[in-house]
Amino acid sequence: MKNIPELLVPASDLNTLKYAVEYGADAIYIGGKNFNLRSLGQNFTISQIREAAEYVHQKNCKIYLAVNAVIFESEIKKLRDYLEEIKSIDIDGYIISDSGVLDMIKEINREAKVHISTQANVTNHAGVNFYAKNGASRVNIAREIKFEDLKKIISNSKAEIEVFVHGALCISYSGRCMLSKYMAGRDANKGKCAHSCRWNYFLMEESRPNLFYNIIQDDKGTHIYNSRDLCLLEKLQDLVDAGVSSLKIEGRMKTENYVSQVTWVYRSALDYIRKGEYTPERVSYLLEEVKKASHRDFTLGFMFLDDYRELEENDEVGYIKKYSFIGVMEKDMVRVKNQFRRGDTLEVLTPGCLPFEKKVEVLKVLRKGEFLDADVANPNDLVNIEGLEGLNEFSIIRVKQS
Numbered sequence: 001m002k003n004i005p006e007l008l009v010p011a012s013d014l015n016t017l018k019y020a021v022e023y024g025a026d027a028i029y030i031g032g033k034n035f036n037l038r039s040l041g042q043n044f045t046i047s048q049i050r051e052a053a054e055y056v057h058q059k060n061c062k063i064y065l066a067v068n069a070v071i072f073e074s075e076i077k078k079l080r081d082y083l084e085e086i087k088s089i090d091i092d093g094y095i096i097s098d099s100g101v102l103d104m105i106k107e108i109n110r111e112a113k114v115h116i117s118t119q120a121n122v123t124n125h126a127g128v129n130f131y132a133k134n135g136a137s138r139v140n141i142a143r144e145i146k147f148e149d150l151k152k153i154i155s156n157s158k159a160e161i162e163v164f165v166h167g168a169l170c171i172s173y174s175g176r177c178m179l180s181k182y183m184a185g186r187d188a189n190k191g192k193c194a195h196s197c198r199w200n201y202f203l204m205e206e207s208r209p210n211l212f213y214n215i216i217q218d219d220k221g222t223h224i225y226n227s228r229d230l231c232l233l234e235k236l237q238d239l240v241d242a243g244v245s246s247l248k249i250e251g252r253m254k255t256e257n258y259v260s261q262v263t264w265v266y267r268s269a270l271d272y273i274r275k276g277e278y279t280p281e282r283v284s285y286l287l288e289e290v291k292k293a294s295h296r297d298f299t300l301g302f303m304f305l306d307d308y309r310e311l312e313e314n315d316e317v318g319y320i321k322k323y324s325f326i327g328v329m330e331k332d333m334v335r336v337k338n339q340f341r342r343g344d345t346l347e348v349l350t351p352g353c354l355p356f357e358k359k360v361e362v363l364k365v366l367r368k369g370e371f372l373d374a375d376v377a378n379p380n381d382l383v384n385i386e387g388l389e390g391l392n393e394f395s396i397i398r399v400k401q402s
């Protein structure tokens with residue numbers, strides 16, 4: 001029987017967390033209202049962290065809390081108060097990047113487990129063992145290392161190794177970037193990145209403020225860096241065989257739709273690996289499935305590429321959206337997120353099942369307590385679609401964009 005790594009999934013709020021659990025996450029990582037690297041997301045209040053921890057533990061899942069922002073001297077007291085306040089919550093691991101925070105967590109709660117964030121840029125086993133000696137139980141290894149080095153790191157490390165397998169990439173070593181702060185006043189190291197590396201840039205002469213000259217990088221414009229998204233489905237078997245402990249999906253700002261789809265794909269992949277059935281056909285199938293969630297062109301990233309130029313060879317500058325998120329189940333009806341019409345063929349994804357299609361023949365919209373026949377369903381409508389009654393409450397409904 002293969003030793004299957006943990007599937008670690010992000011959640012921006014309680015609702016997304018529940019979807020992540022249902023779609024097969026082994027562990028969820030979240031951020032509080034402060035000190036994490038997605039401060040623009042909804043994030044969790046202290047009572048919500050408690051509620052989230054109780055919920056995931058009932059479902060035999062784990063929960064990790066990100067406290068991985070860069071911390072300035074003026075914030076130390078506030079951080080200590082925050083850590084004291086959450087000490088009584090049963091958190092399975094704190095994700096940190098500042099070694100002082102590691103010490104502080106251990107002072108407050110000796111039993112607490114600490115995981116080192118990618119933001120700490122650990123690129124070798126000596127770094128892993130330094131953190132292990134100082135109390136960390138896991139290190140998320142920098143995305144910039146090669147696979148051959150990862151194998152050596154795993155065999156020489158005294159802590160668990162976690163790797164990112166899916167999601168956005170940065171130009172700078174694991175996010176230590178000042179570009180967004182410089183261009184938009186939004187500090188990526190405080191969780192406020194504006195993705196300035198993907199903006200379109202022009203050349204302007206100082207006395208001609210409205211005259212923009214194109215600098216031609218490619219036919220889509222000029223960027224400082226417009227990275228593809230990481231997707232390691234094709235290399236998942238290698239990562240499992242190498243002994244990685246945890247496979248992490250990026251995206252603490254993502255919707256329940258995105259998180260459900262990506263989690264479903266990676267859960268399916270790991271289940272196939274467990275059974276020794278992860279064939280090339282299944283890899284191709286799951287690659288097509290994961291492309292149904294919004295994404296940029298995919299890359300195997302620094303770990304598996306010989307030529308890094310592929311990283312920014314994108315067909316699109318923005319996100320590729322092949323499918324539109326139609327709705328979620330609410331009291332046996334569909335709560336509409338995006339417009340669709342009678343005659344459309346919807347696709348339904350349900351936890352633990354293969355997706356299936358359903359053509360909308362009869363559509364009824366709830367108006368003032370009555371279901372009325374309709375041709376169009378609009379955002380926020382509550383609708384009944386004949387043939388979709390009794391679906392699992394965590395089903396996700398999508399439609400291919402024309």
Ligand code: SF4
Binds near residue numbers: 172175180188
């Ligand atoms: S601006 Fe780009 S490179 Fe910098 S932190 Fe944001 S996403 Fe990463």
